[in-house]
């Protein structure tokens with residue numbers, strides 16, 4: 001089975017296949033929420049029947065970035081805030097790969113925020129997991145874009161004066177076609193949401209609440225949590241942009257007050273960037289990555305294509 005051929009193929013996979021021989025045991029701190037993401041991702045890939053060599057996991061920098069060291073697949077531990085452009089290029093070159101990008105709240109909503117916005121807008125077909133622990137974990141607990149107003153840290157000892165970003169609302173207005181929030185303390189829901197995100201054709205963004213017991217001393221453990229699909233208090237249609245937006249705003253406001261609302265918030269089925277490009281004929285049916293290994297292929301130089309644009 002190769003990464004070029006297998007996207008439609010399902011088979012029985014043993015979850016242990018995603019545990020690497022080199023670093024089988026993650027070195028995150030005891031009680032870290034990141035363990036929950038790893039477990040849910042292994043479970044979801046197993047459930048959808050993926051082989052490790054059908055998956056590319058691209059991570060940013062942070063404690064969260066270590067995910068690619070502890071998950072056995074093709075992996076790319078990239079640079080801070082830059083997992084998405086690498087993931088996009090990889091998916092375009094080899095659409096048969098199941099591409100997952102992952103990183104922290106600082107990585108994705110701060111330094112990489114611009115890439116987040118445009119990858120969502122262009123609806124690139126991939127899963128994007130943001131480990132949201134509401135601080136910079138790896139660098140020892142500084143204030144991040146999702147730290148609540150008033151949160152005290154070494155960089156904001158008198159409390160942050162800034163309102164946090166609203167990741168779900170931001171994602172909706174940017175253009176993500178699947179948006180969910182789950183929590184490391186809710187492994188069953190996390191796995192189900194990841195399965196949906198993997199099966200979704202388009203940009204699937206998951207805001208994954210991950211507690212950091214080492215540096216985020218205010219940290220909620222994100223319990224108790226409510227699933228908005230299960231609780232009668234909430235009634236909205238995930239395919240209705242306006243209703244979904246209102247629900248997201250509510251969930252983000254309640255998180256600041258310590259109430260954790262999780263679940264699926266939005267979904268649409270518009271074509272992904274790759275589908276659009278193939279439809280217009282601008283992208284070849286044969287994956288670029290396959291051509292690369294084809295010695296007989298005659299490459300066109302971009303200068304030779306200029307006539308198309310004259």
Ligand SMILES: Cc1ncc(C[n+]2csc(CCOP(=O)(O)OP(=O)(O)O)c2C)c(N)n1
Nearest residue numbers: 061062063064080104105106107136137138
């Ligand atoms: C360009 C660049 N700037 C700053 C850093 C230092 N740095 C490493 S990780 C990090 C923040 C990590 O926070 P987050 O993305 O929330 O991940 P977490 O560790 O919480 O999982 C920073 C600022 C870096 N590695 N590269």
Ligand code: SF4
Nearest residue numbers: 028029032063137212
């Ligand atoms: S510092 Fe926080 S985020 Fe990093 S491994 Fe430890 S508990 Fe997890």
Ligand SMILES: [Mg+2]
Nearest residue numbers: 104105135137
């Ligand atoms: Mg963080």
